[in-house]
Amino acid sequence: MKLQMHSIHFDADRKLIDFIQKKADKLDTFYDRIVDGEVFLRLDKNEKNENKIVEIKMNVPGKTLFAKHQSDSFEAAADEAVEALRRQIKKFKEKTALTNQ
Numbered sequence: 001m002k003l004q005m006h007s008i009h010f011d012a013d014r015k016l017i018d019f020i021q022k023k024a025d026k027l028d029t030f031y032d033r034i035v036d037g038e039v040f041l042r043l044d045k046n047e048k049n050e051n052k053i054v055e056i057k058m059n060v061p062g063k064t065l066f067a068k069h070q071s072d073s074f075e076a077a078a079d080e081a082v083e084a085l086r087r088q089i090k091k092f093k094e095k096t097a098l099t100n101q
Contacts, residue, residue, distance in 0.1 A: 001025055001034050007041040016041075016074055023082045024056065031089045035059040041074060056081045063092060 003024055005017050020039055028034060037058040044051040054077035055068040065088045069080035 001028055002036045004036070004038045005041070006038065008043075010041075010043055012041055012074075019075060020054070020078045023078055024085075027058070027082065027085060027089060030086055031060065031093050033061055034089075035061065039078075044070065052077050054078045054081045056085060058085055058089075060089070060092060065089065065092065 001024060003021055040055040042053040044053055049072045050070050052074045053070045054074060058065040065085055067081040067084035069077045071077035
């Protein structure tokens with residue numbers, strides 16, 4: 001799946017980008033018609049521990065799915081966001097299967 005990565009106000013490490021790409025690629029096993037997606041990596045300005053935000057937007061035919069998670073590491077936030085998208089994809093797939101019957 002083609003993902004555009006955007007790191008806001010910092011330069012993301014290649015390992016982080018590859019990690020997120022690999023996690024997102026697993027979504028193809030649940031739904032093979034994902035068109036593309038965008039990932040936004042942000043650092044929250046406050047000084048608390050959970051200041052890393054990952055937002056993922058996925059385009060599927062007829063709909064855009066979105067997940068945003070905040071954690072103390074980008075990897076953990078990406079895991080949560082991908083898991084939320086997995087649940088959304090399963091719901092979307094069930095709904096389209098019901099309307100196509």
